[in-house]
Amino acid sequence: MVTLPNEITILGAGLSGLTAAIGLARAGKRVTVLEKRSLKSDAGLGIQITPNGSAVLRALGIWPGSPATIADAVEMVCYRTGVRQLRLPLDGGAKGRQPHLLFHRNDLIERMQKLAFAAGVKLTFETEVKRIETFNDRVNCIFKNGQVHRTPYLIGADGLHSQTQRMLNNGGAARRGHYVAWRALIDLPEKEANEDNHVCLIHAPGHHVVTYPLRDSEMQNMVAVKKLRRARPVRHLQASHKQELFKEFANLTACHTMFDRCHDITVWVLPDSELSDIWYNGRAVIIGDALHPMLPFLAQGGNMALEDGWCLTQLLLSSDSIASAHQLFRDRREVRIRRVLRAADGQGWLNHLGSWVDIPRSIVLRSLGSVYPPFFTHRLNWLFDHDVTLPP
Numbered sequence: 060m061v062t063l064p065n066e067i068t069i070l071g072a073g074l075s076g077l078t079a080a081i082g083l084a085r086a087g088k089r090v091t092v093l094e095k096r097s098l099k100s101d102a103g104l105g106i107q108i109t110p111n112g113s114a115v116l117r118a119l120g121i122w123p124g125s126p127a128t129i130a131d132a133v134e135m136v137c138y139r140t141g142v143r144q145l146r147l148p149l150d151g152g153a154k155g156r157q158p159h160l161l162f163h164r165n166d167l168i169e170r171m172q173k174l175a176f177a178a179g180v181k182l183t184f185e186t187e188v189k190r191i192e193t194f195n196d197r198v199n200c201i202f203k204n205g206q207v208h209r210t211p212y213l214i215g216a217d218g219l220h221s222q223t224q225r226m227l228n229n230g231g232a233a234r235r236g237h238y239v240a241w242r243a244l245i246d247l248p249e250k251e252a253n254e255d256n257h258v259c260l261i262h263a264p265g266h267h268v269v270t271y272p273l274r275d276s277e278m279q280n281m282v283a284v285k286k287l288r289r290a291r292p293v294r295h296l297q298a299s300h301k302q303e304l305f306k307e308f309a310n311l312t313a314c315h316t317m318f319d320r321c322h323d324i325t326v327w328v329l330p331d332s333e334l335s336d337i338w339y340n341g342r343a344v345i346i347g348d349a350l351h352p353m354l355p356f357l358a359q360g361g362n363m364a365l366e367d368g369w370c371l372t373q374l375l376l377s378s379d380s381i382a383s384a385h386q387l388f389r390d391r392r393e394v395r396i397r398r399v400l401r402a403a404d405g406q407g408w409l410n411h412l413g414s415w416v417d418i419p420r421s422i423v424l425r426s427l428g429s430v431y432p433p434f435f436t437h438r439l440n441w442l443f444d445h446d447v448t449l450p451p
């Protein structure tokens with residue numbers, strides 16, 4: 060029976076890796092995190108943390124106390140006229156539910172890094188692991204220059220192109236995707252910055268756009284998604300420009316003023332949802348995007364990464380062996396992860412229906428919105444009300 064060693068290595072300082080690092084270090088473990096980006100590098104644009112993720116941030120002591128905006132509602136807007144079709148209040152803070160938070164990713168990652176340093180985690184940046192080998196008594200992380208970092212236990216929180224996932228699953232196929240996403244930031248003029256803090260959702264045939272405010276409404280985050288006719292390979296983020304947005308989203312006239320103000324535009328093919336066959340071996344485990352890349356249409360990839368990081372940490376600390384912690388981790392997480400993957404795929408289908416659905420959708424939205432507005436948010440109670448920090 061292999062018990063949890065005192066020295067633990069985590070590959071990747073994203074949401075899942077930092078959650079596990081903070082928890083394990085606070086429990087007295089000597090935690091090393093290997094991260095390929097630099098300390099100050101840009102971790103991305105905006106991220107929505109839904110109540111299930113906010114519960115983890117609260118338990119870690121990250122929220123309250125971090126610069127985030129609380130979202131009041133989701134609003135659906137007509138893609139041609141910009142007229143609001145439906146407003147769905149998010150009962151953040153009410154009835155004991157955690158708030159729906161809107162973060163600039165850099166603010167969230169920086170705060171998590173600070174807490175990790177404070178807990179004694181050894182965070183090493185600009186350290187890219189090129190290959191991983193596993194043995195009965197250790198795991199070897201091999202760097203580009205051939206140097207080896209040996210560890211008795213590895214948590215692979217290394218995201219979409221995970222080396223740990225590859226090692227566990229003997230390589231694995233290259234990822235492909237059916238949607239392309241453009242992401243950008245928009246500076247807000249002061250008069251608009253005074254509006255309330257809602258997430259805005261715009262559906263058009265085969266396309267959808269999401270915007271929300273960041274940093275006290277100084278700026279907005281925008282994601283514009285188009286469905287592809289055929290799957291394409293997933294590559295790394297690439298820079299894009301406004302002209303591409305105008306061309307690809309020509310019929311979304313309500314968005315054109317906003318497109319004109321976009322900056323830091325990037326584009327990439329979103330990986331299709333997937334759950335790894337093999338989650339762990341005797342000395343290594345994967346969490347977050349490394350385990351289950353998912354479509355972002357319910358904003359759950361990061362939230363699931365937080366849940367995974369928290370859940371695995373508690374099980375490692377409370378189980379009598381690594382093997383039983385791993386088994387319990389799979390038992391506790393698999394049904395929920397599969398349900399979230401299916402729900403995100405389903406939302407993707409709904410968000411990108413063809414033009415035939417335009418008028419019926421508008422009628423359904425308006426009538427359900429006037430008869431029973433909470434309908435749309437209540438159907439996700441199973442997702443948002445799950446608090447992984449409470450005993451099962």
Ligand SMILES: Cc1cc2nc3c(=O)[nH]c(=O)nc-3n(C[C@H](O)[C@H](O)[C@H](O)COP(=O)(O)OP(=O)(O)OC[C@H]3O[C@@H](n4cnc5c(N)ncnc54)[C@H](O)[C@@H]3O)c2cc1C
Nearest residue numbers: 071073074075095107187188217218347348358360361362
């Ligand atoms: C358009 C879009 C919008 C999204 N919006 C949301 C949202 O609103 N809410 C939400 O919850 N989720 C959202 N997501 C998903 C979310 O970003 C991810 O699911 C989440 O960041 C996964 O966290 P992670 O810690 O598992 O992986 P990552 O955040 O990818 O972290 C992995 C880390 O590992 C490091 N790394 C990787 N390989 C190596 C290596 N070989 N050596 C060293 N370091 C390595 C990387 O540099 C990185 O820092 C969105 C995704 C997209 C594409």
